[in-house]
Amino acid sequence: MTVGQLAGMIAAVAFVVLVIALVWFLVQVVKAIQQATANLADLTKEATELSHQADGILKNTNELLEDINDKADKVDPAFVAVGEVGQSVSDLNDASRDFMDHLAQRRARRNKWTTKLGEAVAVSLFNRLKNRKKEK
Template sequence: MGNIALLIIAIAFAVLVVFLVIVLHKVSKVVEEANRTVKLVSSDVDVLLHQADGIMTKANTLLDDVNGKVATIDPLFTAVADLSESVSDINASSRKLVTRLNRGSTKRKTTSASAVVLAKTAKKFFVKKDKTEAGVKVN
């Protein structure tokens, strides 16, 4: 009986060894594939980093160009802002003037009409006086 027990243990150990060899073989294939993938990814990453470096260089150049042009245009925007402020001030002043004129327009119309009637009457008076002094009698 002891020999059969040892035989069963030996067969179980042999099956375990065969199973471990198969598992280790598959693991080595996975590790090899992982190594190939890492090499491929690292070469692709190197290419991407090189291209990203070129893009960043071009972006910096473009940004410097834009900053230079903005600095050139900045006085124009300042002048436009000043002009806009001046136009707003003129509009406000003209509105105030129109408001003042509108408030006093009824008084001024009456005063203006009175002044016109007075001026016409004075003109008639002076014209008659001038003609009488010249020896011409006017009715």
């Protein structure tokens, strides 16, 4: 074997080793891409399921909010009525106080008048009694 043939043989072996390494590398790349594709498919499937669940939750939330708004609209007049009743009770309380003050003033005037009348009657009786004693 000559040096040229030996060099050709070394080059051929090196080429075969290079091709084998390249094939092994490509096989690993293909496996990685297949695994990435499978993972991506699983993620897509799970994302789709989550999206459907989120849509369901959003729909339920919207329905609940509509229901709460409807009920709040129905309850608002009741709160307004309770507020009006409270105002009416307050007004009635004020009117009752005014009436009681008026009665107290009338009672005070009546007591003053009754006292003066009683004094006048007592003085009159006393004077009659005194005059009777003088006549006797």
